[in-house]
Amino acid sequence: MPIRSPFHERVAPYCTSYTWKDWAGYYAVSHYGETHLPEYWAFRESCAITDITPLFKYVIQGKDAARLLSRMAVRGFAKMQIGRVAYTCWCDANGKVIDDGTVSRLGEDHFFVTAAEPTLSWMSRLSRGFDVEIADVSEQTGALSLQGPTSRDVLKQCSDANLGRLKFFQTTSARLDGIDVQISRTGYSGDLGYELWCDAQDSLRVWDAVMAVGRDYGIQPAGIEALDMVRIEAGFIMLGVDYYSAPHVTIDARRSSPYEIGLDWCVRLDRGAFMGQEALRAEAARGSEWKMIGLEADWLELERLYESYHLPPALAPAACRQSVPLYSGGKFVGQVTSTVWSPLLKRYISLASVKAQYGKLGTKLKLEHTAFYERRTVTATVVERPFFDPERKRAP
Amino acid sequence: MSRAIVIGAGHNGLVAGLLLARAGRKVTIVEQRGEVGGLCAASEVHPGYTVPGLLHDTTGVRRDVVDLLGLSRFGLAFESEAPSVLAAHSDHKGVVLHAEAKRSRDELEMLHKGDGDGYIEWRGFLSRIRDFVSGVLSQKPPMMKPDSIAELWSLGKTGFGLRRLGKADMLELMRVAPMCAADWLQEFFGDPLPAAALAAPSAIGASLGPWSAGTAASLLLYECVRGAEVKGGPAALTQSLQKAFEAAGGEIALESEVARIRLDHGAVCGVELEGGRFVEALLVVASCDPKRALLDLIEPGTLPLDVEEQVASVRMRGMTAKVNLALDGRISFRDREGERHARAVVADHLDDIERAFDAAKYRACSERPHLEVSVPSVNDPSLAPAGKDVVSVLAHAAPHNLEGGWSGETSARFGDAVVEVLERVAPGTSAKIVAREVLSPADLEDRYDLTGGHIHHGEHALDQLLFMRPTPKLARYKTPIEGLYLGGSGSHPGGGVTCQPGALAAEAILKG
Numbered sequence: 001m002p003i004r005s006p007f008h009e010r011v012a013p014y015c016t017s018y019t020w021k022d023w024a025g026y027y028a029v030s031h032y033g034e035t036h037l038p039e040y041w042a043f044r045e046s047c048a049i050t051d052i053t054p055l056f057k058y059v060i061q062g063k064d065a066a067r068l069l070s071r072m073a074v075r076g077f078a079k080m081q082i083g084r085v086a087y088t089c090w091c092d093a094n095g096k097v098i099d100d101g102t103v104s105r106l107g108e109d110h111f112f113v114t115a116a117e118p119t120l121s122w123m124s125r126l127s128r129g130f131d132v133e134i135a136d137v138s139e140q141t142g143a144l145s146l147q148g149p150t151s152r153d154v155l156k157q158c159s160d161a162n163l164g165r166l167k168f169f170q171t172t173s174a175r176l177d178g179i180d181v182q183i184s185r186t187g188y189s190g191d192l193g194y195e196l197w198c199d200a201q202d203s204l205r206v207w208d209a210v211m212a213v214g215r216d217y218g219i220q221p222a223g224i225e226a227l228d229m230v231r232i233e234a235g236f237i238m239l240g241v242d243y244y245s246a247p248h249v250t251i252d253a254r255r256s257s258p259y260e261i262g263l264d265w266c267v268r269l270d271r272g273a274f275m276g277q278e279a280l281r282a283e284a285a286r287g288s289e290w291k292m293i294g295l296e297a298d299w300l301e302l303e304r305l306y307e308s309y310h311l312p313p314a315l316a317p318a319a320c321r322q323s324v325p326l327y328s329g330g331k332f333v334g335q336v337t338s339t340v341w342s343p344l345l346k347r348y349i350s351l352a353s354v355k356a357q358y359g360k361l362g363t364k365l366k367l368e369h370t371a372f373y374e375r376r377t378v379t380a381t382v383v384e385r386p387f388f389d390p391e392r393k394r395a396p
Numbered sequence: 397m398s399r400a401i402v403i404g405a406g407h408n409g410l411v412a413g414l415l416l417a418r419a420g421r422k423v424t425i426v427e428q429r430g431e432v433g434g435l436c437a438a439s440e441v442h443p444g445y446t447v448p449g450l451l452h453d454t455t456g457v458r459r460d461v462v463d464l465l466g467l468s469r470f471g472l473a474f475e476s477e478a479p480s481v482l483a484a485h486s487d488h489k490g491v492v493l494h495a496e497a498k499r500s501r502d503e504l505e506m507l508h509k510g511d512g513d514g515y516i517e518w519r520g521f522l523s524r525i526r527d528f529v530s531g532v533l534s535q536k537p538p539m540m541k542p543d544s545i546a547e548l549w550s551l552g553k554t555g556f557g558l559r560r561l562g563k564a565d566m567l568e569l570m571r572v573a574p575m576c577a578a579d580w581l582q583e584f585f586g587d588p589l590p591a592a593a594l595a596a597p598s599a600i601g602a603s604l605g606p607w608s609a610g611t612a613a614s615l616l617l618y619e620c621v622r623g624a625e626v627k628g629g630p631a632a633l634t635q636s637l638q639k640a641f642e643a644a645g646g647e648i649a650l651e652s653e654v655a656r657i658r659l660d661h662g663a664v665c666g667v668e669l670e671g672g673r674f675v676e677a678l679l680v681v682a683s684c685d686p687k688r689a690l691l692d693l694i695e696p697g698t699l700p701l702d703v704e705e706q707v708a709s710v711r712m713r714g715m716t717a718k719v720n721l722a723l724d725g726r727i728s729f730r731d732r733e734g735e736r737h738a739r740a741v742v743a744d745h746l747d748d749i750e751r752a753f754d755a756a757k758y759r760a761c762s763e764r765p766h767l768e769v770s771v772p773s774v775n776d777p778s779l780a781p782a783g784k785d786v787v788s789v790l791a792h793a794a795p796h797n798l799e800g801g802w803s804g805e806t807s808a809r810f811g812d813a814v815v816e817v818l819e820r821v822a823p824g825t826s827a828k829i830v831a832r833e834v835l836s837p838a839d840l841e842d843r844y845d846l847t848g849g850h851i852h853h854g855e856h857a858l859d860q861l862l863f864m865r866p867t868p869k870l871a872r873y874k875t876p877i878e879g880l881y882l883g884g885s886g887s888h889p890g891g892g893v894t895c896q897p898g899a900l901a902a903e904a905i906l907k908g
Contacts, residue, residue, distance in 0.1 A: 071697040129696025
């Protein structure tokens with residue numbers, strides 16, 4: 001049975017829908033009200049607040065902290081500036097991705113790591129001979145995500161952080177209603193947004209302080225369903241949906257390298273030894289088998305498809321995590337892994353994994369679509385990711 | 397040609413260095429201690445009393461390696477025959493176990509009817525499989541998945557050698573190898589003493605008792621390669637190796653402790669010595685133990701994780717302590733006045749050995765240790781003053797991870813237990829002691845830089861022998877780090893004074 005997050009007492013009364021999911025062993029709200037759409041719009045128009053405590057969180061300290069992380073992840077951390085946050089992934093010895101997450105450098109020998117899956121044992125295994133202490137602070141740390149155009153205004157009102165100087169993917173310590181918090185300009189929405197980390201014991205006070213000022217800025221508690229929509233718009237992949245953790249699957253075909261899930265930009269090959277280096281070097285030279293792409297279905301064709309059954313297009317404005325086959329010339333060439341009809345963009349967009357030669361921008365593929373019980377296909381085009389990338393995300 | 401560095405000037409380091417130097421490499425052996433020889437170096441117990449090595453058994457030294465190296469030209473000589481061993485007993489005169497079994501027949505038959513014939517039968521089986529076993533031990537361990545015709549040929553030859561034993565002996569070998577030494581030996585002997593004396597070596601170097609499965613294999617590997625001892629003991633062996641090595645142009649740097657094996661793009665580029673001096677080399681042979689070489693001397697985080705984890709899990713729990721005694725007079729075993737015995741095993745019963753191991757298993761010292769005794773002054777009187785003996789004892793079981801840790805006090809207590817056991821089989825010995833040196837596994841770790849104080853650089857157990865020594869991925873002397881090879885007792889065929897790991901490592905380097 002899932003456990004309650006330190007914010008549960010505050011979150012639960014809002015959850016009038018009583019729809020809960022199990023997120024990494026915690027109760028997490030699917031959607032609060034009758035529908036998730038107000039929460040979706042809060043992400044894009046005002047400020048959505050999400051309890052992200054279920055993330056796994058670790059503090060790595062010691063002389064070799066940067067070396068440990070450099071050994072684990074596909075990038076190095078020796079030269080990372082204090083106060084920076086990096087998105088990264090980590091691989092097994094065969095260069096297949098285990099998990100992805102963020103690494104914040106809080107001090108010369110002090111890092112904070114988030115992950116989707118338990119990672120303590122993996123980090124410990126990699127730390128033999130290193131002068132490091134790895135602490136699993138998952139349960140001791142409360143975490144909130146504030147995402148949306150007014151998120152900065154909300155935080156400005158309730159904290160002393162110099163948000164004007166906090167750049168995209170930077171982190172700072174701050175005081176919030178007299179409480180020490182860590183604020184990072186990060187998130188899963190692809191929009192202007194922040195994540196707040198606090199001592200779990202202070203969670204309720206942090207929530208109250210943020211909500212008190214948030215009211216004037218349209219703050220809205222948001223659940224997983226709305227979050228899933230915005231992350232697809234932002235083009236972000238999700239473990240267990242768009243790719244699978246290498247050690248958790250039984251067949252190699254289900255494993256992915258960073259190159260195959262669109263994380264090429266994260267990989268720094270030419271440095272000291274790290275997990276998967278040899279395999280990734282070989283793959284970089286050889287070329288990858290799969291490619292993660294953005295895909296947009298042809299709306300008019302979809303309309304015509306429904307019209308042939310005398311039906312209007314019936315697409316729920318919700319994220320779909322079901323994989324759907326893609327074809328080219330009648331041949332299976334890959335699958336869509338996450339799909340959403342974006343109410344903001346008015347586009348039917350997907351993240352998909354296709355054989356590399358079908359991944360070029362502009363490539364037309366056939367997306368399976370079931371309308372009125374019958375499996376048909378519609379044309380879908382390989383397009384740029386992210387689908388939504390507002391300037392305010394990075395703006396000073 | 398670029399320089400090669402060998403870490404450690406023990407017998408294996410010297411052999412590897414010598415073979416490389418003979419092949420035209422410029423070789424430097426770096427040795428942390430102030431003398432050559434490692435576990436074979438002589439040390440003075442007391443003025444006038446010298447033990448020729450921490451290890452004292454040279455019966456495993458490979459004749460073919462010695463011949464290949466031409467060590468006789470550098471003063472190496474063997475005794476004329478394989479030594480006899482006195483199986484001493486607390487209550488009676490024990491028996492002398494000769495390598496030539498029929499010489500022991502009468503004594504054994506007196507002890508227990510049938511044991512004399514049992515011994516002949518046992519030795520007979522060993523002599524029939526000897527060529528096969530020593531053949532396996534003198535070549536690189538077979539690859540389970542041969543990657544070349546040559547490897548396939550080599551594996552095929554091994555298989556053929558096994559088949560050539562004849563059906564009966566082949567099946568017997570396969571039946572016996574995974575057994576426990578105790579069960580096997582009890583098939584031959586009715587009296588507990590010969591079984592205990594013969595089983596004792598199988599318990600040495602492993603964290604096992606004679607009732608542990610797989611100890612028969614260790615016993616086979618030990619017995620099948622035994623021959624005559626080196627004249628002058630281990631020290632004489634390493635002295636001749638040193639001479640040969642220096643004659644071949646090699647140099648030895650003493651008091652040069654390696655701090656780090658330095659790498660450049662995943663390949664060896666040299667070693668950094670304590671004190672900061674850097675010595676360039678593209679080839680490094682580590683004759684130190686595999687954990688020291690790969691976990692301590694290599695920058696952490698450099699080895700592939702699977703290799704690192706396998707090395708870390710190699711079992712190296714030291715169980716052996718060394719006790720050296722300087723006697724004012726000669727050692728005299730019970731009811732054997734006037735006889736001289738250079739070697740003795742002290743364990744009345746298999747259960748004594750098992751109980752000694754039991755204590756160690758639970759991190760305590762055995763109160764009644766079993767002993768492997770060498771009296772080097774019997775063959776070389778110059779090691780002790782005239783008419784007196786120096787005694788070298790390897791005592792079991794003394795766990796490295798002793799509860800509460802080793803101290804002067806715990807060492808002394810264990811030394812007392814050893815002397816007490818010795819007194820029972822050689823009455824009057826304790827009164828003759830003028831000096832006693834007790835080296836606990838912790839002392840061995842400090843003095844010789846042995847991980848876990850393990851004299852064999854890794855336990856001799858079925859899963860840590862042959863193609864699994866020290867680990868499956870490192871069994872061919874090569875490591876994942878280009879230019880770095882293992883060449884010590886941690887590699888096939890294992891610990892003890894054999895010279896074989898060093899020779900095979902050099903062969904792996906020179907022949908690929």
